[in-house]
Amino acid sequence: MPTPFHQSVIDEFRANGGKVGGPFEGGDLLLLTTTGARSGAERTTPLGYVRHGEELLLVGSNRGAPRHPDWYHNLLAHPVVRVELGTETFEALAVPAEGDRREELFGHVVRADPGYGEYQERTGRVLPVVVLERAEPEDRQPPREIRTLADKLMEVHTWLRGQLRQVAAETDAHFAARAAHEGPGEPPGPGLGLQIRQRCLAFCQALEFHHTSEDAHLFPGIARHHPHLADTFARLREEHRSVARVQGELVALLDGIGIADPRRFRARLEGMSSELNAHLDHEEKSLLPLLADVPWPPAPRERTNG
Incomplete structure (x- = not known):
């Protein structure tokens, strides 16, 4: 279950079309719903994100803690996640970046938000960078009308x-x-x-x-x-x-x-x-x-x- 603080952020986000106040005011925030790796239950987490062209990037910073956040373990077990961005909701495939691509994307993230670099300095683990790919059929151009x-x-x-x-x-x-x-x-x-x-x-x-x-x-x-x-x-x-x-x-x-x-x-x-x-x-x-x-x-x- 979300902490009382996170639940209040989730409620405010949904009530105000993705806009929240407090420590997240003015920041880029989305809601990520994952499926529990062990429980199979849905878990919603408010997270900051960084845009990279058409891609949305998440960082498993856990504020520099020694362990990866729970949402990261969940998406490794169940890669299809639900994303709420502003007033839009869509499914996405969560793909952690590796090797040179991870280094490139993390550099982009730090340039956009230097705080992630500070989190990396606090911990010996490599902070995961996760790319969210919209889970939409590739062959539907134009989108096919679903009637039956x-x-x-x-x-x-x-x-x-x-x-x-x-x-x-x-x-x-x-x-x-x-x-x-x-x-x-x-x-x-x-x-x-x-x-x-x-x-x-x-x-x-x-x-x-x-x-x-x-x-x-x-x-x-x-x-x-x-x-x-x-x-x-x-x-x-x-x-x-x-x-x-x-x-x-x-x-x-x-x-x-x-x-x-x-x-x-x-x-x-x-x-x-x-x-x-x-x-x-x-x-x-x-x-x-x-x-x-x-x-x-x-x-x-x-x-x-x-």
């Missing part, structure tokens, strides 16, 4: 496919930096280990939530009106279990990227991505015709007296 449950399913699938493509692109960048490096020390260019891990974890958690929602709510609801499709849903549930196995293998594969053989790593990643994309294709073929006439968002249920 079929549209909503495609929106989710588009985001999932985009994350898989990003994992592949960042993996290629990681191996290219390794191949180009000569001499001792860390390879030049951005370190991508955490970046790839966060994106993969976001993909896997989003897919797991998507499948849980289908198995628990969507499939039973459709089956009540289409009992002849019971076998179809049974096969999809079985496929969900197979996909969960592939997801676990994907996370394990990416954990070893730092020492992996590039050719074998790419082959395994491509095989897993093909299997996951084939599942999405099969799900669309099975479900889209059934969902094309179901309005989204669903109409509110009428209340009955008694």
Whole structure:
């Protein structure tokens, strides 16, 4: 739970369109909602931020304390976070910067707000710099209008496919930096280990939530009106279990990227991505015709007296 002071800041922020007084008056402030690494409960924290072009940067300063703040541990376990900025609310992927990119971004932060440099001087740990990337489907240009449950399913699938493509692109960048490096020390260019891990974890958690929602709510609801499709849903549930196995293998594969053989790593990643994309294709073929006439968002249920 937020401290009484933090709760008062949160309440004031939401009541006044992102404007607060007191020690935060005039500063750049947002509300970050993370999912507890252990509890699974939502936690909202008011945090200062620094802009870097289109990016929003957070620093895990904890005011120079020896431990990383709780919100940082939470986003490492659950990378998709909710951001409240002024009157706007959106989901974002939280990606800690590494290596040279972390140094570059931290230098930018300190130039914008020298207090972060003072926090770094107080502690022996390296203050994390976290980049917030808006979690929006990449292929929706212009944005696709969501009118039916079929549209909503495609929106989710588009985001999932985009994350898989990003994992592949960042993996290629990681191996290219390794191949180009000569001499001792860390390879030049951005370190991508955490970046790839966060994106993969976001993909896997989003897919797991998507499948849980289908198995628990969507499939039973459709089956009540289409009992002849019971076998179809049974096969999809079985496929969900197979996909969960592939997801676990994907996370394990990416954990070893730092020492992996590039050719074998790419082959395994491509095989897993093909299997996951084939599942999405099969799900669309099975479900889209059934969902094309179901309005989204669903109409509110009428209340009955008694």
